[in-house]
Amino acid sequence: MRELNYFDLIEKYTNGELHEEDNAKFENELLINSELYEEFELFKRVKEQLEDEDLMSFHQMVQKVSKESLMKKPNSRKFRGAIINNEVFYFLIFFAASLAIFLFYIFYLR
Amino acid sequence: MKRRPKKYSDEEIILGIKNKDEYIIKYIYNSLLPVVKSYVTKNSGDEFNAEDLFQEALIIIFDKARKDVINLTCNFNTYFVAICKKLWLNELRKKSYRFVSHLNDIELYLCDDSYNSTLHESEFRRLFFKHFNRMSIKSQQILVLHFKKTPPARIAIILGYKNKEYAISRKYKCLKSLISSIKSDPILSSINIDNERIELF
Numbered sequence: 001m002r003e004l005n006y007f008d009l010i011e012k013y014t015n016g017e018l019h020e021e022d023n024a025k026f027e028n029e030l031l032i033n034s035e036l037y038e039e040f041e042l043f044k045r046v047k048e049q050l051e052d053e054d055l056m057s058f059h060q061m062v063q064k065v066s067k068e069s070l071m072k073k074p075n076s077r078k079f080r081g082a083i084i085n086n087e088v089f090y091f092l093i094f095f096a097a098s099l100a101i102f103l104f105y106i107f108y109l110r
Numbered sequence: 111m112k113r114r115p116k117k118y119s120d121e122e123i124i125l126g127i128k129n130k131d132e133y134i135i136k137y138i139y140n141s142l143l144p145v146v147k148s149y150v151t152k153n154s155g156d157e158f159n160a161e162d163l164f165q166e167a168l169i170i171i172f173d174k175a176r177k178d179v180i181n182l183t184c185n186f187n188t189y190f191v192a193i194c195k196k197l198w199l200n201e202l203r204k205k206s207y208r209f210v211s212h213l214n215d216i217e218l219y220l221c222d223d224s225y226n227s228t229l230h231e232s233e234f235r236r237l238f239f240k241h242f243n244r245m246s247i248k249s250q251q252i253l254v255l256h257f258k259k260t261p262p263a264r265i266a267i268i269l270g271y272k273n274k275e276y277a278i279s280r281k282y283k284c285l286k287s288l289i290s291s292i293k294s295d296p297i298l299s300s301i302n303i304d305n306e307r308i309e310l311f
Contacts, residue, residue, distance in 0.1 A: 066139070
């Protein structure tokens with residue numbers, strides 16, 4: 001039992017993989033050894049957290065939205081302070097370009 | 111171009127959080143992240159702190175909303191920002207900054223009287239997510255799948271591993287590294303001390 005480190009021991013215990021003898025030994029050790037006890041408590045709390053499916057899926061979604069908002073940032077900063085949004089901006093560029101071509105055609109090519 | 115209503119009411123927002131509605135979360139991100147960021151950056155923090163805080167506050171509200179009904183006596187925006195402020199003040203106290211600009215918790219008392227217990231519950235969760243977020247996406251997935259009680263053979267198929275033995279050994283390594291990184295975080299000991307203090311008084 002000594003050869004195993006605490007983590008392996010705790011994992012085996014929670015999975016029910018220890019022999020009966022070792023099981024009893026482990027439970028005894030838990031009462032005496034504060035280091036093992038602390039690690040066991042930590043393991044239990046982490047397990048509890050990971051088993052909370054609802055919260056984990058919410059967290060994953062928040063993570064996703066957060067990444068998207070980080071990616072969006074440079075784009076939205078480009079036109080910061082302008083009242084017009086992106087679509088209007090592209091339309092204006094398109095409009096100005098077509099106007100320029102039209103004027104060019106009228107004044108120079110005729 | 112998708113057209114969405116620009117404003118949601120407070121009830122809609124809380125319901126949206128409870129139902130994990132992506133649009134609502136995006137809406138909250140767009141409307142409140144700048145406020146939180148400016149508060150944190152003015153009070154000896156940076157943008158990354160603000161981002162973490164923001165996620166933590168969302169998770170706190172989600173956790174509260176699914177357990178019982180949130181009866182707000184104030185505006186949702188005020189409530190949310192107050193939670194973020196409170197979290198940040200706790201963080202600063204831990205780092206023992208003495209000069210924090212405004213140390214008032216009054217806002218939160220006004221909004222929700224059971225806030226203190228909510229925040230204490232979340233201390234460990236926050237530490238957990240701090241380390242969990244640092245892991246690669248595959249490691250996160252394997253842990254989540256394992257604790258959903260997915261059989262190893264199926265995990266191997268989902269994540270594209272050779273066989274179930276490899277999936278088992280990956281899970282073992284991920285869990286071990288997660289626990290050891292949490293264990294080595296000095297914040298952990300301060301959480302334990304806090305809990306003892308609560309029991310004493």
